Amino acid sequence: MEILHYDFMIRAFISGIFIAILASSLGMFVVVRRYSMLSDTLAHISLLGVAFGFLFSISTTWSALFTAVIISWFIEYLRRNYDIYSDSLLAIFLTGSLSLAIIIISLSHSFNASLFNYLFGSIIAVNNKDIYIISSFGILSLILIANFYQKLLFVAFDEDVAFTTGVNTSSLNYMLVSLVAITIGLSIKIVGALLIGALMIIPVISAIQYGKSFFKTAMLAILFSIGSVILGLIVSFYISIPSGATIVIMALLIFMFSLFAKKSRFL
Amino acid sequence: MKKLFTFLLLVNSIYAKVIVTTTIYPLYSVVQEVGKDKVKLNNLIPFGTEPHAFEPTPQNIVTLLGSDLFIISSSVMEPWANKIVKANHLEKITIDMSKHVAIKKHTSFKEGKAFDPHYWLSFDNYIRMVSEVEDLLIEKDAKNSDIYRKNAKNYIKKIKAIQNEYATLRSCKNKKVIVNHDAFGYLGDDYNIKQYHIAGMSPDEQPSAKQIAQLINITKKENIHTVFFEEFANDKLSKTIAKEAGVNSEELSPIGNISKEAYREHVKFLDIMRKNLVKLKRAMDCQ
Numbered sequence: 001m002e003i004l005h006y007d008f009m010i011r012a013f014i015s016g017i018f019i020a021i022l023a024s025s026l027g028m029f030v031v032v033r034r035y036s037m038l039s040d041t042l043a044h045i046s047l048l049g050v051a052f053g054f055l056f057s058i059s060t061t062w063s064a065l066f067t068a069v070i071i072s073w074f075i076e077y078l079r080r081n082y083d084i085y086s087d088s089l090l091a092i093f094l095t096g097s098l099s100l101a102i103i104i105i106s107l108s109h110s111f112n113a114s115l116f117n118y119l120f121g122s123i124i125a126v127n128n129k130d131i132y133i134i135s136s137f138g139i140l141s142l143i144l145i146a147n148f149y150q151k152l153l154f155v156a157f158d159e160d161v162a163f164t165t166g167v168n169t170s171s172l173n174y175m176l177v178s179l180v181a182i183t184i185g186l187s188i189k190i191v192g193a194l195l196i197g198a199l200m201i202i203p204v205i206s207a208i209q210y211g212k213s214f215f216k217t218a219m220l221a222i223l224f225s226i227g228s229v230i231l232g233l234i235v236s237f238y239i240s241i242p243s244g245a246t247i248v249i250m251a252l253l254i255f256m257f258s259l260f261a262k263k264s265r266f267l
Numbered sequence: 268m269k270k271l272f273t274f275l276l277l278v279n280s281i282y283a284k285v286i287v288t289t290t291i292y293p294l295y296s297v298v299q300e301v302g303k304d305k306v307k308l309n310n311l312i313p314f315g316t317e318p319h320a321f322e323p324t325p326q327n328i329v330t331l332l333g334s335d336l337f338i339i340s341s342s343v344m345e346p347w348a349n350k351i352v353k354a355n356h357l358e359k360i361t362i363d364m365s366k367h368v369a370i371k372k373h374t375s376f377k378e379g380k381a382f383d384p385h386y387w388l389s390f391d392n393y394i395r396m397v398s399e400v401e402d403l404l405i406e407k408d409a410k411n412s413d414i415y416r417k418n419a420k421n422y423i424k425k426i427k428a429i430q431n432e433y434a435t436l437r438s439c440k441n442k443k444v445i446v447n448h449d450a451f452g453y454l455g456d457d458y459n460i461k462q463y464h465i466a467g468m469s470p471d472e473q474p475s476a477k478q479i480a481q482l483i484n485i486t487k488k489e490n491i492h493t494v495f496f497e498e499f500a501n502d503k504l505s506k507t508i509a510k511e512a513g514v515n516s517e518e519l520s521p522i523g524n525i526s527k528e529a530y531r532e533h534v535k536f537l538d539i540m541r542k543n544l545v546k547l548k549r550a551m552d553c554q
Contacts, residue, residue: 240326
């Protein structure tokens with residue numbers, strides 16, 4: 001296996017598999033909440049965070065992370081207290097934060113060629129420090145998800161009933177959006193917004209096609225996203241195409257296969 | 268099999284070429300002219316793409332891991348390079364060319380980190396790049412040092428010839444040009460040309476509506492009769508301004524990259540510089 005002779009590919013596999021597990025398990029709750037656009041919106045909000053970082057000359061990693069978390073709380077607050085559809089709300093924040101980012105960048109006279117590069121990482125450029133960050137946060141959030149699994153599930157499927165039976169839906173919701181926001185804020189600089197957004201949604205939708213229980217679906221989603229990462233890295237290595245985009249295409253192929261499998265009911 | 272492999276390795280070490288990987292075309296061009304057939308040259312950013320937006324593939328990194336030298340133009344131009352160099356411990360073979368030329372600070376940059384990355388458009392800098400590559404190749408491959416010295420000397424002679432032709436720009440009537448993006452600052456400084464630019468330092472940095480209106484007014488007021496656009500960026504705004512002001516639009520290359528066709532037809536850096544000169548002379552009402 002020539003591919004495993006290279007340390008950078010091994011780092012890509014390790015970080016990719018961590019991201020796959022983290023993204024698809026968070027993605028389960030995001031998708032059933034009709035929050036599929038959340039990851040993309042938060043990626044653009046992180047871009048706004050990078051712009052703030054340029055403006056105030058502070059670390060863009062932290063400014064992106066804080067902006068993503070704080071605005072995710074604000075989105076959750078609006079969703080709970082105002083009668084706005086979540087998808088419209090996300091669309092407003094996506095376009096709004098991108099526009100604000102562009103204005104701030106042009107006002108701060110920073111060199112914006114590097115803006116997108118600043119933000120969007122590449123899975124083949126991860127270093128050991130990136131892996132430590134992703135894996136330690138990944139383990140922490142998986143522990144949180146496992147701990148609150150039943151309650152999160154309850155809230156995801158029926159928030160009102162969960163609330164009346166005494167579940168603290170508010171804090172659970174804030175916890176979920178915060179975990180998603182931190183995952184995205186951390187991952188975009190490491191593996192890129194495209195990859196994290198796709199891995200949060202596509203494997204989950206593919207897994208849902210098989211009509212299993214929530215837990216089994218989650219396991220399938222994790223399996224599919226790990227599969228997309230491994231296949232995508234191998235294919236991108238041997239035919240020399242960008243890795244992040246190839247992984248997304250692999251996830252899409254698994255999705256199409258799942259749709260077909262559902263229709264022909266051979267699984 | 269093993270014997271064959273050892274034999275190949277032996278043959279390889281006798282005829283070994285220096286393996287050099289460069290990012291943008293001006294670097295490629297310099298190494299090609301100085302190294303000629305003694306160097307195996309890899310081009311990282313594909314010909315025919317806009318160099319500001321590039322994402323490396325796994326094979327690109329494999330190429331880098333097998334290179335003796337990796338030359339980048341600057342961290343401003345190739346912000347992705349730094350991360351890859353660090354993650355793969357390529358610091359020893361990586362050369363940042365911007366450290367070896369005269370860099371122009373840019374007025375619109377507040378912080379000291381950023382600078383105008385288009386330094387190859389000043390001939391003095393381009394000659395510095397040739398000398399630097401000459402030193403690097405001699406360091407890596409001392410037995411061919413005479414060849415590298417000769418190639419560099421010949422190439423510098425050619426560069427100086429064109430530099431002399433460019434000197435005629437100083438006597439042009441119209442000293443103002445409108446270009447697509449802020450890439451011609453070095454050239455402007457060398458020949459006392461005032462450069463108005465539509466987009467910012469990167470072709471993606473879009474101007475405001477007010478700036479476009481100002482550019483249209485400048486075009487009319489200053490009797491500018493050509494608005495320049497470039498090959499790998501959107502030419503919509505240049506053409507809009509040209510149309511509004513009722514003047515011509517023409518291509519002027521910042522030579523950040525060349526097209527695939529140009530590469531196949533062996534168009535060289537100096538050929539493009541000469542083409543640019545013809546267009547500049549026409550636009551600036553030169554004798």
